[in-house]
Amino acid sequence: MNIAVYTKKEKGFFESFRADLENKGHQVFPINLTNLTVDDNIRKYDLVILKSKKLFLVYAGYLAESIGIAVIPRPDITHKVSNRIQFPFIAREAGIRTPNFYMGFPETIRKTLSKTGFPLMLKRIVGTGSRGVELVKSIDEIANSRRRFLYLEQYIFGQHLLCYFIEDDIMVFEKAPFENEHFQVKFCAVDRDIADLVRRWQYATGLQFGHLDLIREKGTGELVLVDPGVFPQFTHWPGAPERIANICLRYQGLFNKQP
Amino acid sequence: MKVGIITNAYEVPRIRSLVDYLERKAEVRLYIEEEFLFDYQALSFDENVFFTKGKGYILLTIARLAEEYGKPRGVVVVNDARSVWIAMHRFMHFTIVRKAGVRVPDFGLGQKAPKHFGKFIAKNIIDQNHLRNLDILPFVGESGDEVPTIGTGEEAGEDPRVRQFHLFQRFVESEYEYKVYGFGDRLFYYRQIPVLENPRKMETRVPIDEIPELKRMSILAMKATGLLVTSMDFLYENRKFYLTDINAIPNFNYLPQGPEMLGDYLLDLAKGGGGK
Numbered sequence: 291m292n293i294a295v296y297t298k299k300e301k302g303f304f305e306s307f308r309a310d311l312e313n314k315g316h317q318v319f320p321i322n323l324t325n326l327t328v329d330d331n332i333r334k335y336d337l338v339i340l341k342s343k344k345l346f347l348v349y350a351g352y353l354a355e356s357i358g359i360a361v362i363p364r365p366d367i368t369h370k371v372s373n374r375i376q377f378p379f380i381a382r383e384a385g386i387r388t389p390n391f392y393m394g395f396p397e398t399i400r401k402t403l404s405k406t407g408f409p410l411m412l413k414r415i416v417g418t419g420s421r422g423v424e425l426v427k428s429i430d431e432i433a434n435s436r437r438r439f440l441y442l443e444q445y446i447f448g449q450h451l452l453c454y455f456i457e458d459d460i461m462v463f464e465k466a467p468f469e470n471e472h473f474q475v476k477f478c479a480v481d482r483d484i485a486d487l488v489r490r491w492q493y494a495t496g497l498q499f500g501h502l503d504l505i506r507e508k509g510t511g512e513l514v515l516v517d518p519g520v521f522p523q524f525t526h527w528p529g530a531p532e533r534i535a536n537i538c539l540r541y542q543g544l545f546n547k548q549p
Numbered sequence: 550m551k552v553g554i555i556t557n558a559y560e561v562p563r564i565r566s567l568v569d570y571l572e573r574k575a576e577v578r579l580y581i582e583e584e585f586l587f588d589y590q591a592l593s594f595d596e597n598v599f600f601t602k603g604k605g606y607i608l609l610t611i612a613r614l615a616e617e618y619g620k621p622r623g624v625v626v627v628n629d630a631r632s633v634w635i636a637m638h639r640f641m642h643f644t645i646v647r648k649a650g651v652r653v654p655d656f657g658l659g660q661k662a663p664k665h666f667g668k669f670i671a672k673n674i675i676d677q678n679h680l681r682n683l684d685i686l687p688f689v690g691e692s693g694d695e696v697p698t699i700g701t702g703e704e705a706g707e708d709p710r711v712r713q714f715h716l717f718q719r720f721v722e723s724e725y726e727y728k729v730y731g732f733g734d735r736l737f738y739y740r741q742i743p744v745l746e747n748p749r750k751m752e753t754r755v756p757i758d759e760i761p762e763l764k765r766m767s768i769l770a771m772k773a774t775g776l777l778v779t780s781m782d783f784l785y786e787n788r789k790f791y792l793t794d795i796n797a798i799p800n801f802n803y804l805p806q807g808p809e810m811l812g813d814y815l816l817d818l819a820k821g822g823g824g825k
Contacts (some may be wrong), residue, residue, distance in 0.1 A: 323710040327639070327655030345705045346714060347673075349640045349658060356648040375610045377588065379617065393587035402586040415606050415703060422707075438703075439607055498551045 291316045291542070292334055296350055297323055297341035303523040304341065306531035312480055314539070321350070335359060337542040341521050343372035360545035362538050367495050368520045374415060374441060377518055382474065384494035386487055387514050389444040396435045399442070405429050410442040423468060446516065448508040454527050455488045456499045456534065461527055472525055487513055498537050550575040550819050554597035555611050557582040558604040560702035563800060564602055566808035568648055574816055582608040594618040597819035598605065599626040600778075600811075601800050604637050604677050607704070624819045627776070632775035636797035637676050639716045641773060649773035651766045654784075654791050655719040664692045675702035676813050689720060721791050723784035727765045728754070730804055731779045732814050733823075736767055739806060743784070751803065762790050770795055778811065 293316050300320050302462035308318045319335070322342070327460045334337070336360045338354040340347065351365030370376040378388040392403060393415070400524055405428070410434065412424040425445065426432055431438060452463045452475055462484055463475035484504070491502060501524075524530035552575045556564060561581065571577045578596060582605045594615050594690035601612045628636075632753040635641045643656045657667060662669040671688040688696055698712050705711040724744060730737040741747075741754040767781055770792055783790045801807035817823070 323708060323714075326714075327657060327659035327663070329663055330655070330658070345657060346711065349638075349644075352641060353644050356644045375606060375613070379613060382617070389589040390588070392589070393610060394585065394605075395583050398586055414707075421745075439605075447754055 292319065292335040293317065293339060293538075294319045294321055294332070294335040294350075294354075295339045295341055296321050296344075297339075298344060298347075299341075299523075302525070303531050310535040311533045311539075315537075316525055316539075321347070321399045323347075326350070329425040329432060330357070332359065333357060337362070337538065339538055340365060340468060343350050343368055343520060346375075348372075360542040362541045363497060363520050369496060370519050371495060371500075371518050373495075374443075377515075380494050381491075381515050381518075384490040386490060389446055389514055389516060391444065392442045393439060395439050396432065396437065399440050400429060400433045403429065403442070407444075409445045411445050412440050413443055415441040425468070434454035443516075446505045446507055446514050448514075449506040451484070451506060452526075453484060453488065453502045453504055454499075454522060454524055454530075455492065455501070456524075456527070456530060459538055460488050463526055466546065472523070475526055477526075483513055487515070491515075491518070498536055498541075540543070550578070550813055550816070551578060551596040552819060553578050553580060553594065553599040555580045555582075555603070555608050555615065557605055557608055558584075560602045560798070563802065566802060567812055570808050571815070572814040574812070575819065576653055580608075580611050582611075585611065586613075587611060589614070594624075596625060598815050599624070599628060600815055601628050601630070601633055604633060609633060617655075623821065627679060627777045627818065628779070629775060632777075633797040635774045635797050636779070637675060639672055639674060639794075642795050643718075645773050646770045646795065649769045650746060651701045651770050651773070651792050652789060654793065655723050658714055659671060659717065659719050660715070662690065662692055662694070662696075662715075662717040666717060666719045667692055669717050670720050671696045671715040671717055673697060673702075674716045675712065677702055687745070688715075706794065718793065721784040721786045721793065723786050725785065726750075727760075727763060727772045727783040727785065727790070729763055729781045729783065730799055730801070731767055731771050731776070731781070732801075732811060733777055735810075735814075736764060738763060745762075750758060754803075760790075766790060778814070 297320055311318050332354050338359055340351045340363055348365050348369050351361045355361045355365055381388045392396055409425055409427050412426045414422045450465050450467050452465045454461045460480045462478045462480050464478050465475045501519040501522040502515055505514045505516055507514055552571050559735045569576055580737050586608055587607055592614055599615045609630040616626050617630055635645055640658050643653045647653050647768050668691055696715050725740045726743040728739040738757045738759055739754050740757045741750050744750050747753055770781055776797055780796045782794040784793050
C-alpha cells in the first residue's frame with residue numbers, strides 16, 4: 291500500500307512510525323512544505339496520514355478525502371482542533387471547560403479591556419501549542435503591538451498536565467508551564483475526572499489518539515483544557531508509533547469496506 | 550424584530566443602503582470587527598437573524614458564537630462562519646464543490662503550476678482584503694513561469710516557505726464570464742466580458758435568462774458550501790461551464806433593488822419564514 295504521511299518532522303516519532311509501516315510491507319512517502327504539491331496526483335496513495343496541522347497539509351487531507359481516500363485523522367477535526375477559535379466550541383459541546391478569551395484589534399483592546407483582568411496569555415489566533423505564546427502582565431505590554439489583531443487568553447493558575455490518549459489508554463504527566471511535550475515531565479496517576487474528560491473529548495471529536503494540555507485550577511481543582519492536539523509526538527509513551535501505525539492501517543481497512 | 554450585522558470597517562459603506570432599509574422595519578445592531586472586543590464568556594445575543602459581511606477572523610468568531618446562541622431558537626446566520634471560511638479558502642471551495650458534482654477547472658496548490666495545465670492563472674490562496682495585491686493578481690502564465698510571491702494569510706503559519714505557494718487553476722478560454730447571484734432559492738443571472746479583458750466589469754454586464762446548467766451548478770455549489778447569499782463566477786469553454794470563483798460577501802448593490810431584496814430575505818428568515 292502507498293501511504294502518504296504529511297508531516298512537519300521526519301525525526302523522532304516519525305522514524306519509528308515509518309519503520310513499522312515499512313516492515314509491514316508498505317511504501318511510505320513523507321511530505322512536507324519542501325516537497326509539497328496538492329493536486330489530483332494524490333490519487334496514487336491508498337492512505338493519507340495527517341501528522342501535521344499545517345494548513346496546506348490539511349488541504350491535502352481534504353482533497354484526498356473528497357476523492358475517496360482514507361485520511362486519518364479526519365482533516366475537518368485536525369482543522370478544528372488545531373484552531374484556537376474553533377476548539378472551544380467542540381469543548382463546550384463536550385462539557386469541557388476552556389479558558390475565557392478575548393479578541394480584538396490592538397487599539398480596541400487597549401481602550402476596552404479591563405485593566406484588572408491580567409495576567410493574560412497572548413497567543414497566535416491560529417494554531418495551538420506553546421510556540422509564540424507570551425505571558426502579558428499588563429495592558430502596557432500590548433498597547434503598541436504590531437499584530438493586526440490580538441488573541442488573549444485567561445491565565446489559569448494551577449498544575450499543568452500533559453495528557454496523551456491512545457484508544458482506551460491514557461497517560462498523564464505533570465509539566466512546567468509554557469513548555470511542550472519534549473521537556474522533562476513527571477509521571478502522574480490518571481484521576482477519574484481526567485479519564486472522564488478524555489472520553490468526552492474522544493466522543494466529541496471521534497479521535498482515537500491525541501493529546502490534551504490541561505490545567506488543574508488552583509483553588510477549585512477543576513480541569514481546564516488549554517490546548518488540544520490531534521497528532522502529538524508521544525515523546526513519553528514507549529511503543530506509541532507502532533500502536534498508532536496499527537490504528538491507521540485498521541482505519542484504512544474499515545474505510546475501504548464502507549459502501 | 551432584531552437583525553445583527555457582523556461586518557468590518559471596509560464593508561460599512563457597502564451595507565449602508567441595506568442598513569437603511571432594514572432600520573425601517575427592524576432593530577439593527579452592527580458588530581464592527583475593528584471596534585468590537587470579543588469576550589467569549591460575556592457575550593450573548595438575542596437577534597432573530599444575522600448577516601455576515603466580511604472575512605476577518607474576529608468577525609467569523611462572532612458569527613460562530615452567534616450560531617451557538619441562535620441554534621436553540623432556530624436563528625439563521627447568513628452566511629455562517631464555516632461557509633465563509635470555505636469561500637475564502639479557494640482550494641477548499643474547489644475541493645468541496647467538485648465533490649458535489651460541480652465542474653471546476655483543474656486546480657492545485659504548489660510552488661509551480663502543474664505542467665499539464667499549460668496556460669494557468671495563479672490566485673491568492675486565502676481571499677482576504679489585505680492580501681489582494683492587485684499589482685500582481687491575478688497572474689496569468691504558462692507552465693514553467695515563475696510566479697511572484699503572493700501573501701498567504703495568518704492561517705498558513707509563520708514558516709517563510711508558505712509564501713512560495715500559490716493556488717493554480719487551469720486557464721479557461723471563455724468569450725464571456727457568467728455571474729450568478731444567489732439569495733436563498735432565488736438566482737439572478739448575468740453575463741459580462743471577462744474581467745481579465747475588461748476590468749470595468751459593470752460596463753459590459755447584462756442580465757440574461759436562466760440557463761439550466763448554471764442553475765444546477767449554482768444550487769449544488771450553494772448547498773455544498775452552505776452559502777445562503779453568494780455570487781458565483783462561471784466560464785464557458787467547449788460547451789461546458791466551469792465554476793471559477795465563489796464569493797461569500799457579494800456586492801448586492803450591483804443588483805437592481807439588491808439591498809431591498811436582501812433585506813426582505815433576512816427579515817423573512819427572522820420571522821422563521823425560511824427566506825422567501
